[in-house]
Amino acid sequence: MAARGSALVLAGALLLAGCTEADDQPSQPSAAPAPATPSSSSASSAPTTPSPGASGRDLALSQPVEDSVYPDMGDPGVDALHYDLTLDWDPGSRTLTGREVLTFRAADTAETVRLDLGPDLEVKQVRAGGEEVAHEHTGKDLVVALPVERDERYRLRIDYAGTPRPTEAPSTRLDMEALGWHTTPDGETWTMQEPYGAHTWYAVNDQPADKALYDFTVTVPSPWVGVANGELTSRTEADGLTTTTWHLAEPASSYLVTLATGELEMTEASSASGVPLTYWTPVDEPRWLRRVQRTGAALDWLEERLGPYPFDTAGVVVVDSESGMETQTLITLGDTAYTTSMPVLVHELAHHWYGNQVSPADWRDVWMNEGMAMYLQGVWEAEAAGIPVADQMDRWAVWEPQMRAEAGPPAAYDPQAFGEGNIYYGPALMWHEVRGQVGDAAFWDMARAWPAARDNANATREDYLAWVEERLGTDLDALTDAWLLDESSPLRD
Structure with missing residues (x-):
């Protein structure tokens, strides 16, 4: 930041x-449900550093801890491995409809699983192992009544919808009074969420110690486009809607995830060493493209x-x-x-x-x-x-x-x-x-x-x-x- x-x-x-x-x-700076059947896991513990040659979702093995500064955020019993987020944004009604599939390792044996999810989002259903699972959503705490065993892996499907709103930032900085999901007067959206705020738009273990892989499918009205982390793997238009899919190949802490929607233009380039560069800028403001095209020189x-x-x-x-x-x-x-x-x-x-x-x-x-x-x-x-x-x-x-x-x-x-x-x-x-x-x-x-x-x-x-x-x-x-x-x-x- x-x-x-x-x-x-x-x-x-x-x-x-x-x-x-x-x-x-x-400018002057301002300052009692049926449990899921766990998949087998060969790991007896979760290393802080992935083992050499780690691949697939093992790349995202973490050892979450209770954060000493913001202990109410995140749960050290959850080691998220992969978030698959399907997100539809309706700027007219200001409604986000989400289907999330979370694959995680249980870092501890427990009777429930707790995730962070903004109170403005209503959870329609949680499923695990093909069965609906009971849940409670109080404040930002989403508690799923799923018994888990240490080091076993599980998959949750969470369906939710609502009008996301940012959460107050623990800071006096005028440029970050709120964290997470922001909606402009025109209905365009963007996210910034350090130290926490990802939970304003999806269910997450919102702490830096838990890194995970991500895939996104984002649908918005055309000619708008949804932009997220990683590689753009597809872009399609049908029935007045644009759908993009994104793949983040290496694990990220939740505060490092981004999502933006709006009328954005894509420009491609590369750095001197061959790193593919992509710039997404407002279509009606070319000056921002000129400025961020210096990214290659900085890299x-x-x-x-x-x-x-x-x-x-x-x-x-x-x-x-x-x-x-x-x-x-x-x-x-x-x-x-x-x-x-x-x-x-x-x-x-x-x-x-x-x-x-x-x-x-x-x-x-x-x-x-x-x-x-x-x-x-x-x-x-x-x-x-x-x-x-x-x-x-x-x-x-x-x-x-x-x-x-x-x-x-x-x-x-x-x-x-x-x-x-x-x-x-x-x-x-x-x-x-x-x-x-x-x-x-x-x-x-x-x-x-x-x-x-x-x-x-x-x-x-x-x-x-x-x-x-x-x-x-x-x-x-x-x-x-x-x-x-x-x-x-x-x-x-």
Whole structure:
């Protein structure tokens, strides 16, 4: 997610020092049923990291945990493996009709299965093993009366419909007051849902520790089109409706899923290394296409530093928002000069290594995503402006104490101040200190190696920092503890 918190009183020249287009300058940032028959499972436990050579749905094996920051979201007893979502959107009646088939592994033996689903969506029926299963839907909790046994696999079919509405965000940022499904006055829709919000439009284990595979079938009135993550596998038109199907080949946390509907134009391209690029932009606003076509250049720059792009496809969908989100393979960007700027493209693409390829197991460690993405953005800005990276860090360091004071230390932040500047700038400065201590070659080797070391998996802070220290061959405990956990900003070298 791009940094736009209320703590960020930085001027445009500070945030976007390397921009070459006038309209890249941002506005002032604001800061008792029959049980299903389980399929057999050869797995005796769920690894945090998929085993080498894992394929099919085993690629999505996770070990969910109760989130320490938002414990009401998600259920550590559910390990979602695959979501097959068939979604029909009627913009006239503002009705979403969904049929979801969820394949999951039971992480624990239990009498019921709990998922997150927005209260505005009415569940018509839940089926498992060919039989209807009783359920209760109170608030955002969908509880299915299905006894499950640890490590066995099950399949649920959930039919639902309603008018989705976003949920309040735990943040003071003006560009993310609400999470999940948004509907424009014209009935077009888009989603952004970090740290949670996917449950506003489908039944989900809405926590970062649970990564799953996805397939989407989206139907809307023509000439509108539905856009989602992954590869577009078909597009058909019949009886005044357009149906698209999408396949996400590698697992994603729920906050990295995207869906948009509207009159969007598709433009195809490729990066210098041959990554297929697709841009979905409003048909009547060609300027957004011109701006996001720089995605290839941003990807080229990142591949020089982080290695090959970790997914099969990349692209951007431009929506009626003021924020930007690193949704997996298809970045969701608001239609503003800031959110379509080159620094934001670099930042959100960097997340495909840091945040998407390897994701935090707990929202306390969102800094693991944002710190390196922000540092890479800073390096790009410095290079574009022709200044030393140290000068860019000096500029950011002026404001970092204020951000820390307002929202807390990056790794112990106020839960009602999610996504504020503290999780971006302090960890970015920390990484620059590490780089200065170990040297460029060792630092960039570490930065490049980490995402591949935890490909398609989750990690904890302890796992991450222990790996970094081993890779660099040095003790960083004092430095990282100070930058991540101290109430006051550390002194810089």
